[in-house]
Amino acid sequence: MNAGNGNSPDISIRPIAAGDLDQVIALDAAITGIEKTDYWYELFHRYGTRGGDQRHFLVGVRGPQVLGYVIGDVRDWEFGSAPCGWVFGLSVHPDARQTGLGSRLLATICDGFRRAGVRTVRTLLARDNNLILSFFRSQGMMAAPYIPLEMEIE
Amino acid sequence: MKLQTGTSLALYSILEAAGNPERQISAADIATKYDVSIHHLAKVLRELGRAGLVESTRGAGGGYRFVGNAKRLTLMDVIELFEDIGTRQPYGAAGAAVTDTARALDHVLSEIDEIAKATFRSITIATMLRLVERHGRGGNGPRHP
Numbered sequence: 001m002n003a004g005n006g007n008s009p010d011i012s013i014r015p016i017a018a019g020d021l022d023q024v025i026a027l028d029a030a031i032t033g034i035e036k037t038d039y040w041y042e043l044f045h046r047y048g049t050r051g052g053d054q055r056h057f058l059v060g061v062r063g064p065q066v067l068g069y070v071i072g073d074v075r076d077w078e079f080g081s082a083p084c085g086w087v088f089g090l091s092v093h094p095d096a097r098q099t100g101l102g103s104r105l106l107a108t109i110c111d112g113f114r115r116a117g118v119r120t121v122r123t124l125l126a127r128d129n130n131l132i133l134s135f136f137r138s139q140g141m142m143a144a145p146y147i148p149l150e151m152e153i154e
Numbered sequence: 155m156k157l158q159t160g161t162s163l164a165l166y167s168i169l170e171a172a173g174n175p176e177r178q179i180s181a182a183d184i185a186t187k188y189d190v191s192i193h194h195l196a197k198v199l200r201e202l203g204r205a206g207l208v209e210s211t212r213g214a215g216g217g218y219r220f221v222g223n224a225k226r227l228t229l230m231d232v233i234e235l236f237e238d239i240g241t242r243q244p245y246g247a248a249g250a251a252v253t254d255t256a257r258a259l260d261h262v263l264s265e266i267d268e269i270a271k272a273t274f275r276s277i278t279i280a281t282m283l284r285l286v287e288r289h290g291r292g293g294n295g296p297r298h299p
């Protein structure tokens with residue numbers, strides 16, 4: 001793959017189309033090691049075609065090639081908080097990284113959140129995924145006033 | 155979370171030098187700005203020099219220059235040169251008996267340590283400089299891209 005520059009005008013960011021889905025599934029599988037075809041079809045169904053202002057599933061493409069995606073939605077009063085944007089998936093193809101595409105994808109979904117009237121964006125990250133933590137930090141994100149908790153419920 | 159004085163001086167020095175790449179920073183400037191001991195600071199700067207993060211030049215107009223990679227150097231990288239925040243001594247090892255209570259307390263304290271470490275590991279000097287700028291503009295909340 002020709003990496004190019006993530007900011008170059010030949011890469012556009014647009015809502016996902018059905019024909020992009022296989023590449024998104026493959027990109028996610030390459031990064032996480034798990035192929036979740038049903039999950040992505042379900043997300044496409046809910047976020048891709050009839051998301052409106054509340055749900056966003058965007059891809060960064062050069063021609064027919066998907067170089068990255070971002071997915072998120074506006075959540076109202078979740079965990080007692082005022083409506084805010086949640087980003088729950090963001091990946092850039094390894095050959096297209098560090099050229100600004102991740103930043104562009106995030107900025108574009110934030111534009112969508114603004115249109116939906118929210119002024120805060122959140123995400124939840126694995127503590128040991130330093131790459132994605134560093135990325136979101138570089139974009140200006142700070143710790144939110146929440147603490148994720150869990151327990152085993154055999 | 156409190157860092158040792160030397161560690162804070164190291165972070166101030168790195169941020170001053172990396173934030174002003176076009177000019178040499180003198181130890182006296184940093185000492186005055188942060189109201190700290192110049193002797194302690196000189197020691198810290200020597201350590202940063204040994205680690206290859208700053209370079210010093212002598213003579214008139216001499217001082218320190220940042221020579222690290224601001225986009226990759228993290229707060230953790232700098233902190234680790236001066237103190238070990240990575241490994242908590244279990245209570246048992248400090249001479250006290252290893253009881254269930256001590257183990258449970260250890261568990262809670264290590265939760266806090268892990269969050270602190272992940273935070274320091276994920277913030278680069280470049281990210282920190284942007285944060286400094288935002289505070290300078292009077293804001294400290296998250297920026298919305």
Ligand SMILES: CC(C)(COP(=O)(O)OP(=O)(O)OC[C@H]1O[C@@H](n2cnc3c(N)ncnc32)[C@H](O)[C@@H]1OP(=O)(O)O)[C@@H](O)C(=O)NCCC(=O)NCCS
Pocket residue numbers: 006031032088089090091092093096097098099100101102103104129131132134135136138225226280
């Ligand atoms: C995180 C990710 C989206 C970043 O995408 P990207 O297109 O490389 O990001 P950008 O080029 O816009 O980088 C923006 C900033 O992020 C930070 N960053 C990006 N890659 C970095 C790296 N390897 N190390 C440290 N910081 C990094 C830098 O601060 C960078 O700013 P700079 O360009 O001024 O150095 C991409 O690396 C990725 O997809 N990683 C895997 C994601 C993942 O694990 N997804 C599964 C869970 S959702």
